[in-house]
Amino acid sequence: MAQTFDLLLKSGTVVNQDGEGVRNIGVTAGRIAALDVPDDASAGEVIDCKGLHILPGVIDTQVHFREPGLTHKEDLETGSRSAVMGGVTAVFEMPNTNPLTITEETFTAKINAAHHRMHCDFAFFIGGTRENYRDLPELERAPGCSGVKVFIGSSTGSLLVEDDDGLRHILSAIRRRASFHAEDEYRLNERKNLRIEGDPRSHPVWRDEMAALIATKRLVGIAREYGKRIHVLHISTKEEIAYLRDHKDVATCEATPHHLTLAAPECYERLGTRAQMNPPVRDATHREAIWQGISQGIVDVLGSDHAPHTLDEKGKTYPASPSGMTGVQTLVPIMLDHVNAGRLSLARFVDLSSAGPARIFNIACKGRIAAGYDADFTVVDMKRSETIRNEDNASRAGWTPYDGVKVKGWPVGTFVRGRRVMWQGELVAASGGEPVRFMETLKP
Numbered sequence: 070m071a072q073t074f075d076l077l078l079k080s081g082t083v084v085n086q087d088g089e090g091v092r093n094i095g096v097t098a099g100r101i102a103a104l105d106v107p108d109d110a111s112a113g114e115v116i117d118c119k120g121l122h123i124l125p126g127v128i129d130t131q132v133h134f135r136e137p138g139l140t141h142k143e144d145l146e147t148g149s150r151s152a153v154m155g156g157v158t159a160v161f162e163m164p165n166t167n168p169l170t171i172t173e174e175t176f177t178a179k180i181n182a183a184h185h186r187m188h189c190d191f192a193f194f195i196g197g198t199r200e201n202y203r204d205l206p207e208l209e210r211a212p213g214c215s216g217v218k219v220f221i222g223s224s225t226g227s228l229l230v231e232d233d234d235g236l237r238h239i240l241s242a243i244r245r246r247a248s249f250h251a252e253d254e255y256r257l258n259e260r261k262n263l264r265i266e267g268d269p270r271s272h273p274v275w276r277d278e279m280a281a282l283i284a285t286k287r288l289v290g291i292a293r294e295y296g297k298r299i300h301v302l303h304i305s306t307k308e309e310i311a312y313l314r315d316h317k318d319v320a321t322c323e324a325t326p327h328h329l330t331l332a333a334p335e336c337y338e339r340l341g342t343r344a345q346m347n348p349p350v351r352d353a354t355h356r357e358a359i360w361q362g363i364s365q366g367i368v369d370v371l372g373s374d375h376a377p378h379t380l381d382e383k384g385k386t387y388p389a390s391p392s393g394m395t396g397v398q399t400l401v402p403i404m405l406d407h408v409n410a411g412r413l414s415l416a417r418f419v420d421l422s423s424a425g426p427a428r429i430f431n432i433a434c435k436g437r438i439a440a441g442y443d444a445d446f447t448v449v450d451m452k453r454s455e456t457i458r459n460e461d462n463a464s465r466a467g468w469t470p471y472d473g474v475k476v477k478g479w480p481v482g483t484f485v486r487g488r489r490v491m492w493q494g495e496l497v498a499a500s501g502g503e504p505v506r507f508m509e510t511l512k513p
Contacts, residue, residue, distance in 0.1 A: 074102055074112040076487050081118030081448065084419050085125065085438045094123065096444040099486035103440060116489070118448060121481065122415065125423035125438050126158030126445025128505075130215070130430070131248075131302055131323065131372030132397050134160075136182065138167025143377045143465045145179075148397065149187035149502060151375075151463040153491045155398035156480025158189050158445040159435065159505050161215040161372075161426075164196035165228045171196040173208060180213050180504060187502030189485055190435075190445075194218035194248065196228045202238040209245050212512065213504030215430060216245045216300075221284045222252025222276075222347070229254065236291050245509050246298035246321070246429060251284035251309075252276060252348055269387040270337040273349035281348055282308040285320075292319045300429065303328065303374050305348040307358030314367050321369040321429045324359050324421075326396060326403045327470065332356050336470075342383050342390035343470050346374070363413055363421070370425040371418075373400040377466035395464045399457060399471050405449060405478025415451070423447075431508040448482030455479050461494075 074095035083092040083104075093106040134148035145162075152160055162179075164170035170179060176195055183191050192215035195201075195208045209217050219239060220228045230236060231254035240247065257280055265271040285301055289312075292299045301322040304310060313322050327346060332353040336344040344350055362368040376393030383390055404422070408415050427436025434442045457471040483491035490498045 072110040077110060077112035077115045078118050078123060079115060081121050081123040083123045083438055084415050086424060096487040099444055101440050101442050101444050122449050122451055124419055124447040125436055127156055127401055127422045127447045128159045128426040129157045129373050129397050129400055130161040130370055130426050132160045132375040133163045142379055145183050145187050147465040149189045151398040153188045153483040154463045156401040156447040156483050157397055158483060158485050160189055161192045164194045164218055169196050169228055171198055171201050176211060183502060186500050188490055188500045190502050190505050192505040197239040199230060199235045202242045205243050209243055210510050212510050214510060217243055217247040219247060220250045222250060222254045222257055233287060240291055240295045240297045246300050248300040248302055249288055251288055251301050252280045253283040256280040256283060264388045267386050269342050269345050270334045272345055273333055273351045276349050278306040278308050281306050285309050289316050289320055303348060304359060305351055307355050310358045310362040310367055323370045323372045324368045325372055325374045326400055328359055330403055340470055342387050343394060345390055345392045346394060347392040360412060369429055371421045373397045377464050379466060380468055394470050395462060395466050398462055399469055401480045402476045402478060406476035409477040433506040433508055444484060444487035446484040447480060449478060450481050451478050453479040
């Protein structure tokens, strides 16, 4: 008797931890029921994926969706719509909102605001502060919490713990891996006079390589002192890549598409403040070192650092202009274009965008295409060429630094727990996002 499933993906090239090959995938009740399903199996929905690649659902581990408090830039619904339109099935959202996500009350409010309103699955970081460090051991174990996030250097919002004593309080208290924006605030303050009004090319001069390296070294030292695990976000320098190579026992790290794609000074001359990020996009020698970090396995995950601002805000004269750009919708196509250009393999992209996040954050039942796992899939056409355009970006901000860029490799389908959410550029299902589950938050 033929097997029956809720959903059957047929004849797609599955890219997974065990290699790449044409397979049929059967899905029941939102979970992967079986791989290598016979062709005569039946299902309520059958989708022919011949000629397409089926990847484990892409997990973007750093986005800023601006809700609450800054929803004129983005909110949980619009940000997650942008995510699924770009093939992203789950996101980790940051705590520098207004009010800050630093208490049980503000965290729970975000979970409630996101449930079945966001289009993809979600987790939220708790912001670490000098005041809440005693509460962090309980807060970091809340269902839907991706861990603690700390800003060592100031960026958008008012979260900041710049001193070693504050970092010691936080790292001594927590048990899970914590994530860090690592720029040394003391050095940033010393060098503010190096900013040149009206010239965003001075942004990486002000927030220089040493600001990043000093903070990362301080962080690794304190992590070793307390035997804790840390995750360094948005690596931007060759110095950090060289340093973290020798500290992989305590430190994982993230690279972003913009640090792998753009380079100074050209990006500032072409895009102006739209290329302004914290930490900054630097010259091509740093970009190539981050690619070396990808090829050598030093970089563990990709995150978009989607950080939208309106065009009016970005149009302010530097340095009054805010740092940040959209990125969640372009993460997959930009990186697939790099795959097609031979800069990394498709298997390495899967490791960076799904298996890697699952591994370092202890995500339950995501990150692999395996029986019993959530049926999260990013379906891509590796041969399809498209031009990225502002008008296609679903973010409320409505712009992308890659406007007009032609790429090869394109997301054509987004499946979240067996639900086809996006197909061929159309949103095809109502929002149904739920909290990501973590091994360390599976409370009885």
